[in-house]
Structure formats: structure tokens, C-alpha cells
């Protein structure tokens with residue numbers, strides 16, 4: 001493990017108010033998103049769409065890294081360069097999703113465990129040779145007041161898998177993005193999200209410490225502390241920001257250089273405004289607060305493109321605009 005390289009990559013991913021473009025949708029996820037827009041789910045269309053994203057004008061002013069899917073890291077851009085080579089040429093760090101998805105967790109109905117540890121070390125070596133310098137693994141945590149979820153079992157199993165993954169990443173000089181996503185599904189109030197997200201993060205850091213993961217060489221990718229989508233009581237950005245910062249301040253060691261949020265199904269504006277408010281409120285912490293959004297960066301552009309060549313140039317501008325406002329939010333400077 002080269003700690004100097006890991007620390008430098010982690011810092012570069014979150015510096016200068018830049019954020020990360022999550023463009024690593026698995027085959028089933030991209031298919032679902034394309035089908036909603038009547039876009040045929042072919043390898044060519046996935047290539048055209050992801051080329052559109054990375055060639056958006058001025059993307060590198062706002063984006064530090066891009067998380068690729070296995071197919072994309074081995075694919076070429078339309079101009080014939082590999083995606084990692086193209087990203088490096090514009091000073092964006094190539095990353096790779098390495099988990100194999102969240103699967104039903106045995107004996108725990110309603111909960112999931114993320115798979116993908118088998119053979120991970122050799123896949124990681126291959127991804128490094130293809131240009132990846134950071135990786136992503138997403139654990140999914142479900143809140144249900146009625147069923148008393150999440151169970152301790154699912155928190156411990158998922159935290160252990162995240163820590164095993166992070167350790168394998170660092171052994172291969174790849175910065176792990178540690179992503180425990182507490183889902184927004186349900187009708188629970190924000191106070192319960194705060195309690196369960198705190199517990200989740202506390203267990204995740206226990207396991208990272210048990211396995212001697214080098215905290216200065218990771219990025220945490222959490223969900224924000226928000227009420228369930230079906231909760232009748234909605235909270236404003238100030239409340240979401242103060243709850244999220246409280247949760248992070250109590251559970252995330254200051255050695256962690258950066259926290260890059262997922263958008264998790266929030267509207268584009270909510271994802272941006274909440275990040276902005278957090279950066280206004282969080283002055284006392286060492287970590288940078290930025291974004292690693294998928295839908296909140298891409299969805300508007302994908303919808304505008306809708307598989308039509310004549311929409312590509314305008315769709316690129318939409319991606320760029322989304323990246324720009326989120327970069328302003330990462331500086332707390334959105335007006």
C-alpha cells in the first residue's frame with residue numbers, strides 16, 4: 001500500500017469544490033432508465049450516452065472523478081480513446097464500481113447484503129492496470145419502523161463487507177469510496193433517519209478500524225439525513241443540513257478527507273440546495289463536503305437526449321450546468 005498516493009488521490013477527489021460523477025449504472029439499472037425514455041438498451045447507445053457525459057464542455061472545472069461501470073472502463077469513447085485515457089487527458093480521475101450488487105440477505109426479510117468480495121483482489125489489479133485509481137462499493141440499508149429495520153445483523157454484515165472491500169482497494173493503491181446508503185423509502189420521520197444513519201456510520205467506522213483501513217485514503221459516500229419519501233412531515237434544507245452534519249460530526253473521524261454524498265432519489269434542486277446549506281453550516285470540520293451524484297447530475301441530460309443525435313450537444317450543456325451548480329453548492333456559494 002502506498003499511503004502517500006492514496007492520500008493524494010483522495011484529496012484530489014474532493015478539492016477545489018469539485019465532485020464526482022457517478023456514471024456506473026449496472027446493466028439492469030441503465031436498462032430501466034433507458035426504457036423509461038424509450039431508448040433502446042444497446043452497447044452502442046450506452047457508449048454514445050456515456051461519451052456525451054464525459055465530453056460535456058468544461059466538465060473538468062467541476063468534476064474531479066468519474067465512476068465507471070465494468071463495460072465502460074473497457075470501452076472506447078466515440079473518438080476512439082479508452083474512457084480512462086480520455087478522462088486522464090482532461091484531468092478527471094477514472095474510478096470503477098466493483099460491487100456485484102445488493103442481494104437478499106439470508107434469514108433477514110426486507111434487507112440486503114452487497115456481494116462481490118470473491119475474486120476482488122484480482123479484479124482490482126486488472127482495474128488498476130486499466131487506469132482506475134478509486135473504486136466504489138454500495139451497501140443498502142433499509143429503515144422500517146414496523147419491522148424494526150435495519151437489524152444489527154444487516155448493519156454488521158454490510159459494514160464488514162465494506163471494510164473488506166476497502167482493505168483490498170488500499171492493498172492495490174486504489175482509493176475506496178465507502179458507500180453505506182440508508183434508503184429514503186418509507187414514511188419514517190427525519191429523527192429516525194438520524195438515529196439509524198448514526199448507528200450505520202458508527203458500525204461502518206468500527207469495522208474499518210478493525211481491519212486497519214487507512215482513513216486518510218478513503219472517501220465516505222453517505223446518504224443525507226432526510227425523512228422517508230412518504231413521511232407527511234417534510235423538512236427544509238436547514239433541518240436536513242443540521243441533522244446530517246450532527247450525524248457526521250458524531251460518527252466520522254476527522255482523518256477522513258472527504259464526504260461525497262449520493263443523491264438517492266432527491267430532486268435535482270433538493271440535492272443541490274441541501275449540499276449548499278451543509279457547506280454553509282459546516283465550518284468546524286476537517287472533511288470536505290461534496291457530491292458524488294448519479295441521478296442528480298445525469299437525469300435531466302438523459303431525458304433531454306432521449307436517444308436522439310440532434311439532442312446531444314444540448315444534453316452536454318445540461319450535464320455541465322448540473323455539475324456547475326453542484327460545484328457552487330460544494331463551496332456553499334449557491335445564491
Ligand code: 13P
Nearest residue numbers: 022262263264293294295
Ligand atoms: P444517485 O446519486 O443517483 O443516488 O447515485 C449515486 C450512486 O452512485 C449510487 O450508488
